[in-house]
Amino acid sequence: MAKLKKKALNLLFILIVGGLGGILADQFLLPYLATVPPFSKIGFIHQAGNGTTIIHPTEKIIITENEALEKAISKINPCLVAVQSYQNKSLLSQGTGLIMTSDGLVVTAADLISDRATQYLVFQGGQSLTGQLVKKDLENNLALLRIEKTNLPVVSLTDLKDLRLGQRIIIIGLKYHQDKFLPFVNLGIIRSINQEVLEVNLSEENSLANGGPLINIKGEVVGLNLVDYKGLLKTIPANKIKEFINL
Template identity: 35%
Template sequence: MKGILYLLAIFTLGVLGGIFADQILCPFMMEKSIFEPYGLDTRTVYVTKEEKITIQENTALKNAIEKTEKAVVGIKTVTKTGKISEGSGMVLTSDGMVITLAELVPAGSECCLFIEGKETSFQILKISVADNLALLKVKNNNLLGLSFADAGKTKIGEAVFMLGMISEKGVSFLAANGGMVRFIGENYIETNILEKSSLKGSPLLNVSGEVLGINTIAQDGKVSAIPIAKVKSFVGL
């Protein structure tokens, strides 16, 4: 009988000791820095302002790509000499107005235009070699046109991305590259993006999916854009 009472006493003390340790002792001791090396610190982990901004920008970029991808067109050109070049353009209006670079549709060349991977016939409505812009018209209707950014609100250091079409073995793929605005000139927007020439003619967009300009790519891969204000003036919008 005494043995049973002894065991019950030990059990009761054990239960009370466990409650004391769980509710009082452990929370108190976890506040002490001596336990930090052992991973016992369960305090709230705070996300910094910079981390929040990065998460928000990444989410916004993903949403912007999904919002604008159907307005990007691919262009493939074969010149008189047989040289093949590739680039992109973008849909301006739902009734089939498309803008691209003049260098992608040179006179006397054979050009193909692709919308959502399908080849589409087109005609050149207007072209300016000096401005390096060309306005095209496709027969497709109910297309997705892009919104234009307010040029006056574009800032140096603003996050931007380019979205264009590339092809491989006859199959077209969407491609994106991002960076920031490095300099804003009267006739161009300079970025810190480096890219292959196959994405020239693609739109430069902000993280809201608004068009800042049409991309040109130098021989060293540096990306600059013809400002959207100049594009609108050329088109007559």
């Protein structure tokens, strides 16, 4: 027992002496050696003499919500189109659509595609293109048009299982202003989720958002906005759009 205690005391003594030695070396011995050639040429001794501590900086990138929203809107903008239905030269309806495939498939709200129309126009990248009706889904209020253009930008669709209550979302549409179509947005959150329709905490007074996308903060399409004449909004989830166009 006495031997064990003696060993413990010896170990404690060594630790104390070693610690004091380190402090003395750092505070006195190394600064002194830094003034004596050739020790002064040794890097860590020279730095100790100068009282220099090297800190390796780390860069922390913080993306604010506003920056993320701007990036999301910029990402979706090239995929937006304006849609108009005409009977002869009379405008029947207009709203927004979304490019779904690079070879010209465009999805929009079915109530924008009037059966009385003699022509559908799709405005993309400053061009006016004729839209051909491919099909309609009146139950979900979806319509699919085709335009004769290729190499088009396309959207990314989210999966319903990835959505969360309270998730930040953006309504986006196109409006006509001074001879061109400009995007407009509205911000909100997801209030309710089910397989048939998404509810958000927004109404949208601008009916031109009808047929436009609801996107998340990554610029991915959460669903398609349907806006009635009262400004009431509902959103068809992205999985319904996938089923409709067989993606």
